Amino acid sequence: MEKENGVSTSVVANVLLTFVITFFIGVQGTxxxxxxxxxxxxxxxxxxxxxxxxxxxxxxxxxxxxxxxxxxxxxxxxxxxxxxxxxxxxxxxxxxxxxxx
Structure with missing residues (x-):
């Protein structure tokens, strides 16, 4: 795992993925x-x-x-x-x- 500025890229990817999934699950149109x-x-x-x-x-x-x-x-x-x-x-x-x- 690469580290950039002391943060693992997999940690960043997991946080980003969680945010995206949460965003799309919460979106509902009317x-x-x-x-x-x-x-x-x-x-x-x-x-x-x-x-x-x-x-x-x-x-x-x-x-x-x-x-x-x-x-x-x-x-x-x-x-x-x-x-x-x-x-x-x-x-x-x-x-x-x-x-x-």
Whole structure:
């Protein structure tokens, strides 16, 4: 084993290999969609959630409101849900009574 600056090249190689393996094991990609409810010609949200889960590789959805029926449709199906909150509501979310509404 060659030594450079007092460090074995096999030690350096092992550390580098461990780093690379750890990095690639921890990397996971996501594909998501935005789901808005302002339009009136959408299929039922239950159909949309089922379609995304069964027929696509989409695993994230971004909602622009916290509609309870929409949240129920995406609950417990493995699709990650993000709810967008308007900036003016962010301070209120720190208040439990507002967040529970």
């Amino acid at each position: 594909i998501g969609v935005n789901y808005g409810t302002v339009v009136n010609d959408l299929p039922p949200v239950e159909e949309v959630a089922h379609f995304l889960l069964q027929k696509t590789i989409i695993n994230c959805v971004r909602l622009f409101d916290a509609n309870p029926s929409t949240l129920r449709a995406f609950a417990h199906n493995g699709i990650e849900v993000t709810i967008i909150v308007p900036n003016e509501q962010i301070p209120d979310l720190a208040k439990l009574s507002f967040a529970q509404q």
